[in-house]
Amino acid sequence: MLAPRSTVGSKGMSQVPSSQAVGTVYIVGSGPGALDLLTLRAARLIGEADAIVYDHLIAEGVLDLARPDAEKIYAGKQSSKHAVPQNELNRLLVRLARAGHNVVRLKGGDPFVFGRGGEEIETLVESGIPFEVVPGVTAAAGCAAYAGIPLTHREHAQAVAFATGHLKDGTINLDWPSLARPRLTVVFYMGVGGLAEICRQMIAHGLPPDHPAAVVQNGTTKRQRVLTADLATLPAKVEAAGIRSPALIIVGTVVRLQQKLSWFRPSSSHDFHREA
Structure with a gap:
């Protein structure tokens, strides 16, 4: 079990009160495929995360930037074959944050361009989970x-x-x-x-x-x-x-x-x- 850590950076604009014991979910775009098109902010957050929930189409080699003890959870989607159904994935992000973990939800491209980032954030808002969005090169x-x-x-x-x-x-x-x-x-x-x-x-x-x-x-x-x-x-x-x-x-x-x-x-x- 991962130990709770303090959140990184400012809290997301979820407009809900945050608890010190609750982690932050970072919705992060990894860009279109080349690792060196990853933003500096995305790379820093990946390296500091307690848990990374990642998609199929992320930049190759990006998980190598994570801490050795970070939990890595695959949630890829390929032609309607979903490793984790969207509703269950949304609840997973909430559970991880409530356990005190800082979570990077890692997506290919940009989270707000056909990345379902908005759907996941809606659940975070409803659950009172702090979040931030890190754009990626779409x-x-x-x-x-x-x-x-x-x-x-x-x-x-x-x-x-x-x-x-x-x-x-x-x-x-x-x-x-x-x-x-x-x-x-x-x-x-x-x-x-x-x-x-x-x-x-x-x-x-x-x-x-x-x-x-x-x-x-x-x-x-x-x-x-x-x-x-x-x-x-x-x-x-x-x-x-x-x-x-x-x-x-x-x-x-x-x-x-x-x-x-x-x-x-x-x-x-x-x-x-x-x-x-």
Whole structure:
């Protein structure tokens, strides 16, 4: 059993009274995959935590930053296969904090961009648990940058939209008219399984079949793969290439810049933590 420790930093804005015996839950984003894209604050909190409840898509090597005696609990989610159901996970965070532990709830990307951070915090607020949120580089920004695809560009896109390719009920029932617009970059999270339907709907709601689109798999890491095509041909090319999750779909004419602006060479990337 871990011994209670004092909380690190200021209390979260939960607007509930905190007890000295109650730990703090830190909802932490680990970024898009590369360890050196982790924020300094996130790294410090991970190194000081009593318990770390972590997801599937966290930066490789990030758990090596934890204390040797820290409790590590896997709560990953893969294609509807949840190691710990969300409601049970929420209660776990409450139990750990009430036992006096400082808890890092470690997520891939950013906790508030398709990371269910808001759902978990609602439970913490209702239970009177102090919390803080530590933003992370969201996958859309990180993966697009490493793929050489600017999300906005004065000659291509004056707006960007993030959309989920997998709703809570398993459908892809999105506001397609608002997404299928010119001069807009749309990034679909968790959408590779429904790629054919996403491309079909974007064409059906007004975009031409030759509208540029791309898929970025394992972005920012040594396993990164980038495939560019158009809405009509992307699903078949992705299937032929064997691309699977984790991957992002980027739709927009900014994709035309990828070959010109590509800079990241996965084969020559390195892990700063292991070389330090």
